[in-house]
Amino acid sequence: MKRTEQVELTTLCLIRQGEEYLLQDRIKPDWKGFTLPGGHIEPGESVIDAVIREMKEETGLTIRQPRLCGVKQFPRDGSNYANGRYLVFLFTADEFSGEVRASAEGQMHWIHKNDLDQLNLVADFKELLEVMCCEHLTEFQYLVDGDDWQVRVR
Numbered sequence: 001m002k003r004t005e006q007v008e009l010t011t012l013c014l015i016r017q018g019e020e021y022l023l024q025d026r027i028k029p030d031w032k033g034f035t036l037p038g039g040h041i042e043p044g045e046s047v048i049d050a051v052i053r054e055m056k057e058e059t060g061l062t063i064r065q066p067r068l069c070g071v072k073q074f075p076r077d078g079s080n081y082a083n084g085r086y087l088v089f090l091f092t093a094d095e096f097s098g099e100v101r102a103s104a105e106g107q108m109h110w111i112h113k114n115d116l117d118q119l120n121l122v123a124d125f126k127e128l129l130e131v132m133c134c135e136h137l138t139e140f141q142y143l144v145d146g147d148d149w150q151v152r153v154r
Contacts, residue, residue: 006084011051012038013091033122060101063093072140
């Protein structure tokens with residue numbers, strides 16, 4: 001049995017300010033809607049350095065003391081795990097400095113957590129947020145059977 005696979009390493013971060021979340025109104029068609037900012041980890045880069053860099057690039061904020069709160073995984077080729085997976089390190093951050101700005105990925109908005117249902121959220125946002133905000137959950141995984149994708153959180 002093969003014990004290695006192709007993996008793309010990425011990060012997402014939930015930046016919080018009181019009861020508000022910093023969300024990106026993502027414009028790319030592959031994952032369009034309100035979501036969390038994030039991006040790829042560069043070869044040799046630490047996971048922590050990557051999330052700090054990505055938040056600076058996408059939001060304008062310098063985050064401090066990001067907290068790893070879970071992982072998300074899904075197939076690289078869009079159909080099954082035979083060709084590898086995306087592994088997304090999930091972080092939260094409450095400490096930051098700087099001014100919020102947009103990036104090529106989309107506009108940034110502070111959204112009160114009670115107003116999330118009024119937004120066009122990306123398809124898996126609520127499950128993702130559940131993993132990131134519930135201390136007893138740490139994993140978000142897509143289970144794929146043909147065209148049927150099911151989210152499993154645990």
